[in-house]
Amino acid sequence: MPSYTKYAAAALAVALPFCSAQTYTSCNPLNNTCSADTGLATYTFSTDFTTGNSSLANWTITDGTIEFGSDGAEFIIAERYDAPTIETDFYFFFGEVEVKMKSANGTGIVSSIVFLSDDLDEIDWEALGAYDDEIETNYFGKDNTTSYDRATYPSVTTPAEEFHTYTIIWTEEKLEWLIDGTLVRTLEYDSAVDGRNYPQTPMRVKLGIWAGGDPSESEGTIEWAGGEVDYDDVPFTMYVESVKIINYNPAETYTYTGHTGSYESIVLSNSTTNSTVSSSSSSNSSSSSSTSSSSTTSTSSNSSSTSSVAVSAASMSSVYLTPALVLALVAGLMQL
Numbered sequence: 001m002p003s004y005t006k007y008a009a010a011a012l013a014v015a016l017p018f019c020s021a022q023t024y025t026s027c028n029p030l031n032n033t034c035s036a037d038t039g040l041a042t043y044t045f046s047t048d049f050t051t052g053n054s055s056l057a058n059w060t061i062t063d064g065t066i067e068f069g070s071d072g073a074e075f076i077i078a079e080r081y082d083a084p085t086i087e088t089d090f091y092f093f094f095g096e097v098e099v100k101m102k103s104a105n106g107t108g109i110v111s112s113i114v115f116l117s118d119d120l121d122e123i124d125w126e127a128l129g130a131y132d133d134e135i136e137t138n139y140f141g142k143d144n145t146t147s148y149d150r151a152t153y154p155s156v157t158t159p160a161e162e163f164h165t166y167t168i169i170w171t172e173e174k175l176e177w178l179i180d181g182t183l184v185r186t187l188e189y190d191s192a193v194d195g196r197n198y199p200q201t202p203m204r205v206k207l208g209i210w211a212g213g214d215p216s217e218s219e220g221t222i223e224w225a226g227g228e229v230d231y232d233d234v235p236f237t238m239y240v241e242s243v244k245i246i247n248y249n250p251a252e253t254y255t256y257t258g259h260t261g262s263y264e265s266i267v268l269s270n271s272t273t274n275s276t277v278s279s280s281s282s283s284n285s286s287s288s289s290s291t292s293s294s295s296t297t298s299t300s301s302n303s304s305s306t307s308s309v310a311v312s313a314a315s316m317s318s319v320y321l322t323p324a325l326v327l328a329l330v331a332g333l334m335q336l
């Protein structure tokens with residue numbers, strides 16, 4: 001069964017979540033007591049998928065199979081219902097993620113780079129194969145899908161024909177999306193319903209491809225995806241060359257305390273220093289101040305034992321102007 005759980009449920013409702021099909025949580029800390037998340041204990045982590053299947057060492061395949069070639073990992077839709085997807089075995093908690101991707105061609109095909117937390121905070125890049133000059137950015141806070149004006153569609157040159165570097169820089173204060181090093185979107189904490197819709201809990205990285213334009217999808221989803229998939233055109237392939245992650249709060253585990261889903265409620269165990277030195281050689285890692293010029297927020301980096309993240313709430317008050325509804329989206333909703 002492909003992971004269409006959320007879509008299956010959404011099809012019954014009028015409102016549609018225009019996020020990826022990979023959104024799912026096995027335990028939602030907002031109303032459950034969940035086991036701790038495994039953290040990325042090192043400050044940096046990288047995967048070079050051109051090295052073949054051994055590069056999946058720190059990833060889990062959650063759907064389908066992954067092929068490897070000179071362009072890296074290949075996520076292939078070879079037939080209907082294929083939706084190969086992988087996710088990191090660990091979570092990271094604020095930081096930077098850089099993905100080199102060549103998205104899949106094909107009407108209705110979605111190549112997605114998703115960061116997802118246990119309480120369904122979500123940060124997205126979604127390349128729609130129907131369009132060769134743009135990519136979608138999106139985000140969700142705590143699975144709040146009541147409004148669909150969060151997506152933007154920055155320009156990118158033929159994303160299905162060439163590799164581009166898609167980067168997210170995620171802090172307590174703002175989220176930035178960059179393409180090939182150029183900032184294309186900024187989301188301030190306060191502008192996301194005073195932070196309530198702001199993604200702020202430890203995330204896994206998920207990479208995958210799926211058919212938003214499958215005939216089984218709702219009308220709105222198919223419209224959003226750019227039209228119905230023509231399976232005569234298979235295979236559709238998304239390529240990922242590499243992934244680089246910087247974890248601003250490296251730790252062995254992340255635990256939600258309470259049910260607010262706020263970043264202040266996340267407790268780190270065995271957090272390590274925030275430096276470029278990996279934990280495996282941490283005997284000489286010093287405090288973050290020696291390697292990081294940024295010290296605008298104080299977190300638990302100086303702690304080597306369990307402690308909560310004591311970050312003062314983002315104080316920025318600038319207003320983020322919500323981007324206009326995208327035409328395709330409007331068209332999709334008007335059909336409902």
Ligand SMILES: *[C@@H]1O[C@H](CO)[C@@H](O)[C@H](O)[C@H]1NC(C)=O
Pocket residue numbers: 028030031143
């Ligand atoms: C628990 O959270 C899930 C996911 O957000 C939600 O579907 C469910 O309604 C919640 N249950 C309660 C009792 O709040």
Ligand SMILES: *[C@@H]1O[C@H](CO)[C@@H](O)[C@H](O)[C@H]1NC(C)=O
Pocket residue numbers: 053054056
């Ligand atoms: C990688 O591929 C080789 C050869 O096909 C296979 O023997 C091995 O089990 C694979 N390793 C993983 C981690 O999938």
Ligand SMILES: *[C@@H]1O[C@H](CO)[C@@H](O)[C@H](O)[C@H]1NC(C)=O
Pocket residue numbers: 040041042045057058089090
């Ligand atoms: C990656 O996987 C290897 C082999 O399983 C493991 O030793 C290592 O700790 C993992 N690294 C991270 C950052 O998860």
Ligand SMILES: *[C@@H]1O[C@H](CO)[C@@H](O)[C@H](O)[C@H]1NC(C)=O
Pocket residue numbers: 105106160161233
């Ligand atoms: C993408 O698909 C379109 C429509 O089928 C086709 O015209 C175009 O050549 C394809 N581009 C690539 C790079 O495969």
Ligand SMILES: *[C@@H]1O[C@H](CO)[C@@H](O)[C@H](O)[C@H]1NC(C)=O
Pocket residue numbers: 144145146147193196197
């Ligand atoms: C969900 O988001 C909408 C705006 O998109 C906001 O008006 C609403 O208050 C949010 N709900 C919660 C529970 O935060």
Ligand SMILES: *[C@@H]1O[C@H](CO)[C@@H](O)[C@H](O)[C@H]1NC(C)=O
Pocket residue numbers: 252253269270
């Ligand atoms: C934290 O580190 C201590 C000492 O190295 C170790 O005994 C303990 O198992 C670690 N705890 C976790 C949750 O990794």
Ligand SMILES: *[C@@H]1O[C@H](CO)[C@@H](O)[C@H](O)[C@H]1NC(C)=O
Pocket residue numbers: 283284
């Ligand atoms: C740690 O690194 C500093 C700066 O590079 C160096 O001066 C010092 O000798 C190192 N200490 C150890 C124990 O390696």
Ligand SMILES: *[C@@H]1O[C@H](CO)[C@@H](O)[C@H](O)[C@H]1NC(C)=O
Pocket residue numbers: 171248249274288292293294297299300301
């Ligand atoms: C780690 O460094 C980044 C900037 O490089 C900073 O934003 C983050 O708050 C730091 N984290 C900790 C725990 O000091």
Ligand SMILES: *[C@@H]1O[C@H](CO)[C@@H](O)[C@H](O)[C@H]1NC(C)=O
Pocket residue numbers: 298299302303
């Ligand atoms: C750790 O950081 C906190 C918050 O910035 C600070 O109050 C505390 O004194 C620091 N502790 C050490 C040992 O540096």
